[in-house]
Amino acid sequence: MLKRLRENKSAQGTLLALPTTLWMVALLIIPLILTLIISFGKRSPDGNVIYTFTLDNYVRLSGYSTDCENGAAACFDPLYVQILWRSLTLAFNTTVLVIALAYPLAYFIARAHPKRRNTFLFLVLIPLWTNFVIRVYAWMMLLRTQGAINIVLGWIAGLLHIPFVPLEMLYTPGAVLVGMVYEFLPFMILPIYTSLEKIDNSLYEAAADLGANSIRTLLRVTLPLSMPGVVAGTILVFIPVMGTFIVSDILGGRQVILIGNLIQRQFLDARDPTFGSAASLILMIMTLVVTYFYTRKFGFGEEIVAA
Amino acid sequence: MTSEFAVEMLDVVKTFVTPEGNELNAVDHVTLQIKNGEFFSMLGSSGCGKTTSLRMIAGFEWPTEGEVYIEGKAMGHTPPFQRKVNTVFQSYALFQHMTVFQNVAFGLEMEGAKEDEIKKRVGRSLEMVQLTGMERRKPRQLSGGQQQRVAVARALVKTPDVLLLDEPLGALDLKLRKEMQLELKALQQQLGITFVYVTHDQEEGLTMSDRIAVMSKGRVQQIGTPVEIYERPANKFVADFIGESNFFEGTIKSLSKDEASVFVPALDAELLGLPVSQGMVNGEEVVVSIRPEKVRITEKVLNQNCFRGKITNSVYIGSDTHIYVDVQGRTLKVWELNMISRLDPRSFYTVGQDVWLVLMPENTLVLKKD
Numbered sequence: 001m002l003k004r005l006r007e008n009k010s011a012q013g014t015l016l017a018l019p020t021t022l023w024m025v026a027l028l029i030i031p032l033i034l035t036l037i038i039s040f041g042k043r044s045p046d047g048n049v050i051y052t053f054t055l056d057n058y059v060r061l062s063g064y065s066t067d068c069e070n071g072a073a074a075c076f077d078p079l080y081v082q083i084l085w086r087s088l089t090l091a092f093n094t095t096v097l098v099i100a101l102a103y104p105l106a107y108f109i110a111r112a113h114p115k116r117r118n119t120f121l122f123l124v125l126i127p128l129w130t131n132f133v134i135r136v137y138a139w140m141m142l143l144r145t146q147g148a149i150n151i152v153l154g155w156i157a158g159l160l161h162i163p164f165v166p167l168e169m170l171y172t173p174g175a176v177l178v179g180m181v182y183e184f185l186p187f188m189i190l191p192i193y194t195s196l197e198k199i200d201n202s203l204y205e206a207a208a209d210l211g212a213n214s215i216r217t218l219l220r221v222t223l224p225l226s227m228p229g230v231v232a233g234t235i236l237v238f239i240p241v242m243g244t245f246i247v248s249d250i251l252g253g254r255q256v257i258l259i260g261n262l263i264q265r266q267f268l269d270a271r272d273p274t275f276g277s278a279a280s281l282i283l284m285i286m287t288l289v290v291t292y293f294y295t296r297k298f299g300f301g302e303e304i305v306a307a
Numbered sequence: 308m309t310s311e312f313a314v315e316m317l318d319v320v321k322t323f324v325t326p327e328g329n330e331l332n333a334v335d336h337v338t339l340q341i342k343n344g345e346f347f348s349m350l351g352s353s354g355c356g357k358t359t360s361l362r363m364i365a366g367f368e369w370p371t372e373g374e375v376y377i378e379g380k381a382m383g384h385t386p387p388f389q390r391k392v393n394t395v396f397q398s399y400a401l402f403q404h405m406t407v408f409q410n411v412a413f414g415l416e417m418e419g420a421k422e423d424e425i426k427k428r429v430g431r432s433l434e435m436v437q438l439t440g441m442e443r444r445k446p447r448q449l450s451g452g453q454q455q456r457v458a459v460a461r462a463l464v465k466t467p468d469v470l471l472l473d474e475p476l477g478a479l480d481l482k483l484r485k486e487m488q489l490e491l492k493a494l495q496q497q498l499g500i501t502f503v504y505v506t507h508d509q510e511e512g513l514t515m516s517d518r519i520a521v522m523s524k525g526r527v528q529q530i531g532t533p534v535e536i537y538e539r540p541a542n543k544f545v546a547d548f549i550g551e552s553n554f555f556e557g558t559i560k561s562l563s564k565d566e567a568s569v570f571v572p573a574l575d576a577e578l579l580g581l582p583v584s585q586g587m588v589n590g591e592e593v594v595v596s597i598r599p600e601k602v603r604i605t606e607k608v609l610n611q612n613c614f615r616g617k618i619t620n621s622v623y624i625g626s627d628t629h630i631y632v633d634v635q636g637r638t639l640k641v642w643e644l645n646m647i648s649r650l651d652p653r654s655f656y657t658v659g660q661d662v663w664l665v666l667m668p669e670n671t672l673v674l675k676k677d
Contacts, residue, residue: 115326200398200400202396202397202398202400203400203402205365205367205387205394205396205400206394206396206400206401206402206461207413208366208367208386208387208388209365209366209367209387209388209393209394209462210388210393210413210414210417210461210465211388211414211417211418211465212388212413212417213388216417220402220413221402224404225402225403225404
């Protein structure tokens with residue numbers, strides 16, 4: 001039996017893949033199917049699921065309604081569409097800002113002396129040692145009306161004899177954006193660093209030798225060759241930002257509700273798993289569609305890296 | 308072209324700081340003049356300063372002391388793209404995300420050349436290296452030799468005054484390397500531009516170059532034609548690095564205008580009538596050197612510079628037979644050309660046989676000690 005296994009490569013492969021496959025089926029595929037089934041169900045008055053087939057939850061998400069205040073036959077409440085749109089634009093803005101911040105830093109680290117690189121990477125990772133929620137709370141301390149930023153600004157204004165009204169920064173879309181950028185920055189720095197670090201120094205020299213200045217070298221050589229890192233980082237940042245609810249919960253208050261918050265509240269506060277499931281699936285489909293078009297445009301970068 | 312010399316390095320020093328914090332002269336007071344249209348090689352083992360010298364000509368490094376001149380103009384801190392030189396890198400440094408055409412066109416685009424001009428010149432350049440039809444391939448779809456040609460085409464399309472090549476054939480297998488050597492040499496002659504070629508392969512240096520600079524420890528040991536370097540090495544290092552030699556330490560016993568007698572303790576004999584270069588003095592400690600193919604092996608004794616020995620090993624390698632002869636405890640290498648076709652093993656020198664070795668004065672060099 002063992003001997004036969006030793007000779008059979010494909011059986012070995014199957015055996016190696018088996019634990020993860022079982023794990024994925026039990027904890028990903030089956031729950032997904034359940035979510036799909038529940039999303040077509042109805043909420044019973046006591047918060048349980050009535051298994052049936054109705055599109056009510058999806059219609060409700062679209063904002064279309066026949067139960068209107070002014071007695072009209074049909075009306076449109078853009079609330080949920082707005083939430084979806086807000087999540088999408090926030091994820092987009094976060095990703096763009098994170099790339100803009102991460103790329104120069106990753107470039108700096110990749111071009112630093114090999115001995116220093118590990119120190120810099122270590123510094124990048126240090127924030128991840130602290131709990132996610134605590135880091136977001138720390139931003140609350142910075143941003144609130146009597147927070148550190150306002151104290152410093154007030155002190156400067158006092159020195160300059162300028163009247164100072166504390167800025168209202170907390171519970172704004174800006175606060176959520178700042179929190180998201182802060183949380184996800186390391187996940188962009190690392191993959192970009194990895195792909196930049198692979199670029200041989202002689203390529204920069206070749207570009208210089210052929211007459212390219214530093215900006216043209218960046219645009220024509222460095223950026224294209226580091227795209228695999230940017231793509232990987234984008235996937236690592238965009239997808240979680242689309243779904244997370246902690247940052248917006250703590251820094252956005254009731255002002256900035258994202259699709260993640262909506263789903264969380266359906267399951268915990270409103271006790272409507274059917275509507276929550278529908279929202280979850282819509283989130284997933286949106287993320288899939290964006291990722292699909294993004295990777296079709298830029299690839300996963302493997303056509304550059306593969307030798 | 309205003310200057311006789313394409314490239315000059317005058318008393319150039321390049322100092323690096325090692326990770327331990329010590330200063331190291333990678334290039335140590337190097338002076339050399341490369342003529343226009345010359346195929347010039349810098350030859351030496353790794354760490355001898357040849358690549359650093361090339362990089363200073365290219366503009367990737369700046370001299371700590373001294374000056375690099377290109378076409379008579381002092382380069383100072385002129386960046387690479389303002390020098391009329393281009394480099395073929397050891398690793399080729401091709402842009403993997405671009406096609407062959409885009410790689411070669413890159414340098415012309417940076418000049419702001421027009422599209423139809425770019426097309427024309429890239430086409431001509433690829434034709435020169437026999438890659439017509441490969442324009443749309445990516446570098447990784449090409450063989451090593453083809454990638455090497457793209458690197459050459461990409462550098463030549465800029466019509467540089469000087470082409471710098473940093474061990475360009477190092478990654479190729481022997482057969483391909485020999486083909487490319489001849490091709491590069493032919494290309495250089497056809498274009499008439501100056502090639503500065505860095506290599507650690509002495510055969511490559513001898514095959515291709517008009518002149519060679521042999522380098523060691525950051526210094527130029529000798530500059531000369533391949534024949535000069537091989538037949539009249541300037542010192543023991545060059546004689547040892549290029550080809551093979553039998554060396555003996557000795558002392559000059561008597562000295563006339565261009566001849567010397569050298570006493571060699573290892574042979575317990577005085578070698579008579581050896582040609583010497585100027586600058587040697589009576590009583591000087593020297594190294595006597597003779598190439599293995601220049602040692603004569605006979606069965607009869609001759610009157611001068613002749614030594615009795617016993618064959619300890621004999622290796623037939625086709626064109627030659629390598630014979631190792633023990634003379635008073637020292638092993639001498641003797642390469643005998645197999646000029647006559649024969650099969651009988653008794654017609655070769657055999658192990659254990661007693662023979663005479665003749666060190667002809669005109670074949671024996673007296674070299675300064677390092």
